[in-house]
Amino acid sequence: MCGLAGFLSTSVHPDATAGVITSMLSNIRHRGPDEAGYYLDDGIAMGAVRLAIVDPADGSQPMSDPSGRYWICFNGEIYNHIELRAELARLGRPFRTDHSDTEVVLQAWIQWGSDCFTRFNGAFAVAIRDALTGDLVLARDRYGKRPLFYADHGDDFLFASEMKAFRAFPGFRFALDPSELATTFGVWTPLPDRTPFHGIRQLPTASVLTLSGGRRSLRPYEDLDFDVPGFDGTEAEAIDFVRDTLRTSVEMRLRTDVEVGVYLSGGLDSSIVTRLATQLSPHQVRTFSVAFQDKTFDESDSQSLVAEHLGTVHCTVPITSSDITDNFPAAVYHAEVPTFRTSFVPMFLLSRHVRDAGIKTVLSGEGADEAFLGYSLFRETLLREQWNELSDDQRRTRLANLHPELAHFGPAHQAHLLGLYQQFSVERLPGLFSHEMRYQNGRFAARLLADRRDPFADLLDLVAAAPGYPGMSAVHKAQWLEYKTLLAGFLLSTQGERAALAHSVENRCPFLDPAVVRAAASVNLRYDDGQIEKAILKKAFRAELPEWTTSRPKQPYRAPGSAAFKDSRPEYLELLLSDGELAKIDCLDHKFARRLIDKIMSSPVEEISTKEDQTFVYLLTTAVLNQQFVLGDGSGRPGASAPADLDLRVTVDNRRAVQKVGER
Template sequence: KLRTQSDTEVLVQLYAIYGKECLSLLNGQFAFAIWDKVKEEIFLARDRIGIRPLFYNLSGGRLTFASEIKSIFTQKEIVPEFSYENLSQIYTFWTAITPGTAFKNIFELSPGHYLVYNREGIKTGRYWELNYNDTFSGITIQRALEDFHELFYDSVRIRLRADVEVAAYLSGGIDSSSTVAYIKDIEPGVLNTFSIGFRDRDFDETEYQNEAVKFLNTRHKSITCSSDDISQCFPQVIWHTETPVTRTAPAPMFLLSKLVRENNIKVVITGEGADEMLAGYDIFKEAKIRRFWASQPDSTLRPKLLTKLYPYLPQMRQANPAILKMFYGYKLEDTANPFYSHLLRWNNSNHIKKHFSEQLKSHLNGYSPIDHLENYLPEDFGRWDYLEKSQWLETSIFMSGYLLSSQGDRIAMANSVEGRYPFLDYRVIEFCNRLPGDFKLNGLNEKFFLKKLMQGKIPDSIVKRSKQAYRAPIKSAFMTGNAPEYVKEMLSPEVFGKAGIFDQGSVSNLLQKIELTGKSSEVDDMVLASVISTHLLFTMFIEK
């Protein structure tokens, strides 16, 4: 029998008894390495959904691994170099497909996987995967709500275990409000909560945050983030993300975790995962509307449903119906495409590649990240319905690769803050994956199940409000007279020439257009963030 006050020692003992099968007994977030001196091999493992990072390199018969890529680059024989194919993936999906990273010969252990390295070489294996094969049969929504309540209550309860104070993020949306409501139910005492506000009202949710704070009775602190704040901390953010980003959204999250740490708190509970598990994003509604329209493509009424999408985006509220119809009509009738739900988003991101250098275009020579992704689809993918396919893509690609990484663990741990995610308890994930689709997306009512669950437990205005995706300013962060000196440097001919990724003339034309009109599209903003973040990464990791 083992007596210990250390969770790490329990892990070693579990491995000693069960070997790799111990992974199925773990619940939580982890990345660890164990040297098995009996077998003379090293065993690496990563949590099911990819919250904690784990990178490795194998060269010259030597395995080097770390939780940050920069640690691997301390080995002089490992030379930093971009992987052009993986950069192309990042500019499509916002992340590289694991095990790839932005760097050549640097790999990331995929979520739900383990790795064994011994004299015979390296071997990876999967111990858990997302699936949607076992939908509940005949379950009533009331029974499902009761079962979920018990499960989620327990998920929150075990994530409150800590030898330090546990706080929570409270964004003003239903996800974080739900986690806070459950925390208060389990531990009714004082709870510290934290949030981000924006000076730009198009991004700000302070009104709803204040409602949630008052209703849930928390001790609350927030930061009001300006465009200058974003541009000032952006290089630090890229140092920690270790990958290009197409958004500035990680920057305010970095500042938020800094605020948490300044208040001597090391652990926060957050609402990440609810949108993916319970169909909260507009991309799920978008796929449903497009499929409905595709069944009668000549209909004049069905495209009007497009106005229900992305109501928080000014450009969507003001868009001409004809332009909306043209934009959302992209590959409208290609409903058999396995990636139908995400074709529009990926096509939007692909515009970044129009600004590639001739050198990079020549190297890629028709390489398709989407074709590459087909090699990683689960065996049962073709059997799932459109919602299940889109949930798998959103969870496995966007959430694990970007949301929990560049916008999650990497920039929280930059300030030594640990995020915990009750919606990403594997039991909660597996339960949600078994729910009928109309429990999650009921008509065009997103997260219908969670809204039913939280009625009366959080403010009614938050239950009923439409999903507002978290975003942050881009153009105003980099294209003003107040922009930091590094922005000018990252957009200089010298850096364009050395990095060799983007075409300076093409990007300069875009910048001139933005300066002349004072306006930028979503795609323009993505190009701007991509170029600056890529050049920062090049300067920090490759040039130096």
């Protein structure tokens, strides 16, 4: 796990190039505190900060092939690097390291070009430089586990694992983009190629960007496809198939030169990962979780029961509302995007504890609900699609089973729910049927902005252009949207990778192995009477987990919202409470924002709706980002000093070479 940064520039004086790339890397040093280095050539600088997990002795970056023509900066892990190395060696590719996956990526690129990315089972962002042609290639993994941003700054081109690296480039300035904020508020995350800042883009998942001779080409190397052949076997065979595929995935993610821990939420998915890790790890598995002081959000009893049942060394990090508010600005700084929940802050604190415990790598259950249709959203979509074919009794029964954990889905609210679901039984936003109810909260949040543009226009364009999307079932469309928006844009980034890498911890997700995703698609809806209950997954591990783990309704991970800030009144809340501070975010509808703030601060918690709570968190995260990136020094809190420069251990400078590679 690492972070990378670089630029193509004609404006930076050659004598200043090393200082600029060093400062860019300094701004992301939390991603890789073990080692850092950069590569310089005419018109380009690129570098990496390294968290040494695989081949700590020989995996230094930037790395070149033996000829010195190709150079790579790599962020991530390729879990099938052993198999790929053996295949490449048989094809005659030379290796100088014993088992560096970075060298495998480089040699795979030289051998197969951009086709190599479809062969990688892993989480990655990569920059590859061809010193002979001057080409630069950027690529990102298929599910968006590792970030990669880029921006045009005049005639210069910048790229980095985190946007904060751009602050070190001469003359670069951040500015919030109202149109992108509208989409972010509406959809709950930026779209796959967007960010909330003007002029900064994100490399989409499963994509390759090539810069060659002043030309630029962006294309996908793989499409997201759930239309796989159904598993052709008995239920017992399907159970073995899913179990074996997951076991292989966990085994591959335990390939590392450091100890691997597990995030244990207490639910089905993380319990399965923990169970497999206890069977496969050479160490007694250490598990980590958060416990909330507010019992509304706490699942520590479940976590402890699973840990005891599986025999792990378990550690619980207690979280209070004050912990969330005290650490909120720092967590937002690492997230770099407005968000609708505070749930990323406890994960930020958990990763800090994991780092202090000496663990660099953790497994988690993220991605299971997307692959195996675990969210109530999928059951809700199926219900709404079938609504007009059901009797009133069937509708009531299905509604009661949708959200058993939520009081407002109880019997007293049945009449209201029947009317609501009847209203949303017909598609209104083309292609977004599954998410229309949830996007109503986003539509409300978009009212924060003075420019009332359609917050879903860009998403509608995205799905309209997606290959095969119109022919998908309603449930598969819902699944596609989850992968492309909330999973990549919040769960894997803000709440996942960004919270973990803030403290130099790498997270690995066995359920996001391509083979697991395909296996899930082949068994979903085939062995559970047309309902969506994770039937095969539960049956595969029922005998090895506590009974309630596979029988209880799903408990979504949540954290205290606006009430935490109202109760503690942290100093930075003045960004909203002061009209003068609020006015500094010039794209807001300040009257609407003021009405919302006043209601949140003066009303009892039970009178604050979900959409109001989410919109308040959006507003506060936007205000903090505006202070940190647009107005402030970008260091994570107003008034703090900038990150210190790195002590670079590896430097490669080709600018003074008399002959280029290939001219000899």
